Amino acid sequence: MTRHARAIRALLAGTALLATGFSATAAVAQSKIAVITPYLSQPGTQFYVEAFEAAAEGKDWDVNVIDTAGDVAAVISRIEDMVTQNVDAIVINVDPTQVTAGLQSAKDAGIPVIGMDAGADPLLVTNITSNGYAMAAETATYVADRIDGAGNVVMFVFEAFPPVQVRGVVADAVFGNFPDITILDHVTPDVSDGGIADSRAKMEAILAANPEPGSVKAVWAAWDQPALGALQAIEAAGRGGEGIVITGIDANPQAREAIAAGGNFEASVAQDFKGIGATAADVVARVLAAEEIKQGSIYVPTQLITASNAAE
Template sequence: MKWGRKSMLVAAAAAMLATAACGSKAGDSGAPANEAGGAAKPGNAILATLGEGNDNLQGKKIALIMQFNEGAFSAQYVAGVKEQVESLGGTLQVQAAGNNLADMASKLDAAVNGGFDGILTDHGTAEALEAGVKKAVDKGIPVVAFDANLNVPGVTVLQQSDEEMSKQLLEKMKEDIGGKGNIVKVWVAGFAPMERRQISYKAFMDANPDIKEIAHFGTADKPALDTQNQMEAILKQYPNEGDISAVWASWDEFAKGATRAIQQAGRNEIKVYGIDMSDEDLQLIQDENSPWVASIAVDPKDIGRVQTRYLYQKLHGDQTDEKVVLEAVMVTRDALPKDKKINTTELGEYIEGWGKSEQGIADWMGRSDK
């Protein structure tokens, strides 16, 4: 995903990227999910379980096909899928395509023909996924997608409330900078959530002429490192205090890179606002010397849990909505404890609505509050 002059090239290079996320490397070639997400630590999570009389759903084999598995966000998302699949008595295999859409389509085809009972997809484009998803549906294999603009009858698509997330974050930034100033935008085209976030960004900028965008960039290729490098160049171009008021980062990988560049330059008067949240992000936000002061997000583990629940509803024979919107919450440094560091498992103690979503828990399911 690229941005500005350079970014446009990367958007093309990413060849129709499909969305935003974050993290470390994912399991490939059927690698178990725990290799990607690490040991699941449910904390106070709410997990669906198989209700009485649903023994026929035990032992289901689930495939998770990912466009990429980069960053802590993706690792935590995979961990959420894994713990929910296992709580429902199934097994999970993860296939990550390294941001190669052709490879993602190939892995999807392999899953359709590989004896899986259900398929989850993470990101991707309609062009890359539609043929494989239709094959799955024709074979009676249920599919639930996350952050892809798919429109295939019988398929449920999950997405975050991207336009609203973007709007709320921009309003928070506006409040903090006093309604005026110069900002840097980090964004990339070609991903469904990014495109939705851009809608709110454009409307906001049109409505706030005293806030000026002085630079924009972004890429999906090593996003945190590329952002750091490009932000360092922009800080040299605008060297004086007051030249830049804030950075609006449409993905937490972008926010991490911008934060590191600003810290290293000693320019912490510049504030960073991000979208999405992981344990790594939270550590940066809690640092009182960090420019990253707020982020809006859905718990990535909850995304994985909810997506899995809808897949199991389909396996149960339930009718499910075509689109499910996951509501986000704002996380600000001011709301976090000053006397200790916390992780996202503990974040729900301080941020209402974090980490305990009950979306997708059907009446026939049991539940386990961990």
């Protein structure tokens, strides 16, 4: 083989290696991310999933959003499916203690799982959320102040989801500091259709059982859908003029509209859903870059919403 031929052969070999290197780099850069939730019908979940997707657009990620439509148990099999597909990271929006088997399979496979308003758990890298303790305390004290520390309060809670369960515990503690406040009922609505319809039905039953004006002083809801359902029930029963105070948490658009109207629904707490989604995406990027995340929970700031700022 001549010197010229050897040079050409070497050049071709080098080009092939270079092309292979570019191909390998592209393959590494394309990261597969799965976002799994049973709560996509909830406005809050929709907002931060959309924010996560928006933040991911600037990255070389293939994001797969999986909705199990209220089926919490199905989240386990979906996580296992993603483990089989060898995704690079999984983001969940569900009580981690209810999907331990799935989380363990991800850990065994070396796939990081990040919570997005899920709940703290040793099997998660971290959980990005709002400070539920602070939000619940803020709305519960708002209620206590508005009713002068006395009267019957209806609470809408949801113990199956840690971020919401915490809110109920804190609100109970706040109300417990007022000896003249009585918790008339702890209501857990059916959330399969979003929660408004069943909350309205349950509130209608409570109002029927307590027909005297002033027999219900306030409704504290751990999120906005029950608050909206309670508002509908109170208005339909012709009891809007009794001054029943309603508070929620999330400050979704429908809640803001109701608060701005100046009726019974007086306050909610705005979570920064875009901030939660964007922060979750940032954490995923940091994890993929092999950064150690030391915080078990990362809190995104919130804001109390009343009639004075509901339209902002």
